[in-house]
Amino acid sequence: MRIPEQQPTPVVSVRPVVLPAPARGTDLQVRVTAPLSGSGLPIVVFAHGFGANMDMYAPLVERWAAHGFAVLQPTHLDSRTLAVGPDDPRYPEIWRIRVADLVQVLDSLDTIEAVVPGLAGRLDHDRIAVAGHSWGGQTASMLLGARVLDADGTPGEDMSDPRVKAGVLLATTGTGGADLTPFAADHFPFMSPTFAQMTTPTLVVAGDQDKSHLSVRGPDWFTDPYFLSPGPKSLLVVSGGEHSLGGIPGYDVTETTDESPERVTLVQRVTTAYLRSALIPGDLSWSQVEPGTMGRIESR
Template sequence: MRVQRLVAALLVALVAGCGPAVAASDDRVPSFRPAPPRPYAVGVRHFVVDPDGSRPLPVTVWYPAEPTAPAHAIQETAGPVSWPDVPVAAGRFPVVVYSHGLHSLPDLHAPLTTRWAAAGFVVVAPTYPRTNLRARDFTRADVRNQPADGWRLIRHLVRLDARPGDPLAGHLAVDRFAAAGHSAGGFTTAGMFASGHSRRLRAGIVIAGGGLAGSFAGPVAPLLFVHGGADPIVPESVGRAAYARSLGPAAFLGLPGQGHGEYLAPGRPGFAQVLAATTDFLRWTLYDDRRARDRLPADAVLPGVTTLTTRALPDRA
């Protein structure tokens, strides 16, 4: 009964609306390279967006690091080691804004986000002010304001890329963003795809989430949905309804019999398929890697563990 009340309260809060997505300028950035053939070492840094404002936004950043950084062997369970403040690898990298769920923190998603960084993406994960694990004034309904926080972070990163002296300056492909998130972070991700959103946002990954009011409008972008078939917090039907509502290319990765996110833990059934499918999807949509798109169906499906439904996946994003 308690779980049912939680689901009802969460969905009421999430469908009530969200802050507007304010588009950033769509200037294009030159000097972008193909998807990297080998994994990188992974660096990590932290900063705060608008530290003196009404909604300060602490941010954790995982990024591809220089080859001269310490060894980066990716262990099956622990994943890449994140080295604080090591130099960023040469080149520009697409950016993934990753949103945590209720009572969570960015570091709790590191098994996934560090592997994306090793694959050649800068992953920026905000700690939302009123829904994180340590929030003093936790408010579930504040999820409706988080899509605007995500766009505030994107605008900050565009400015940061042009800021002399910042370690990330000149390393962000600021015309190649994706949004991703789990649970309430999945709803946040959907809410970033609102009417009038910037074309900088080229793709989205909604994990154990669904749509917010006003989601899936504006410029069409490919979307990947990931959901457990026995999710007791956000029922799979909510994710499938969002998939059906979304516009343009989309895929739905189902995990029959699984719950709200155990498949995000290394070594658990489905983790390898979720990691491979999300990485393929990001390489396809942000690096224009057609081979990754072609690999995605085979990488995503393990009979008895995962299923995949796709719609209109074109040659490129």
């Protein structure tokens, strides 16, 4: 594995930054992680997976921040910390509320800068990426141009955001319909995406051993966001990677089934290189990435 990296810098995290959200029913809490020094920081807004929260995904968040990014992590309503269950009237619309959470974070950059000590004036509002893992990947993909198909197969509302210049989708689910198990089809009607309009440059990361109980397909299901969307796109397939891709949700988290520091390092370094080249003019990190036996990369 040969992947160029810059010298990491110390980082600081502040949480919670609370954004009022009356229509949501629960104020939006955000964790902000950024390097201690530097200005003109590109921004990554990160959507967590089902049940997670703003305090997870430290292996990625801390790495990105140490290499020059400000990372903003909202806690979505499905987080176990909020205990919003199926009996809550908001539950059927959580997938839409998740997207609205990311948009609210983007709308609140001035507020976030003002309340986080030492951050004022340091964010570059014109260089923004979104990223997400699992359900968070679907959430992020909506801002990149993906849509949810209606019952008749018609693409639904366009939720793309022109402020977003790039994306990173980690272990993100593929198409719905016949590809879903009966349970998934009955309980998760929003799991019917189309990537045909997902035009924003994006890196898709999938594990070649990621087998979901939500789909009748195999690990190739998680490559759909790459193969079924227009370019420019890139794909990293992680050798031996399952849904946690070696452990990106956090250090020693119980949901990691394929614990591998080596896989985590691969995902850390490849995603950092992609984000740097996508958001920092003149950065050549991505063109120099060679994953070796740990995975394979293709682009189009």
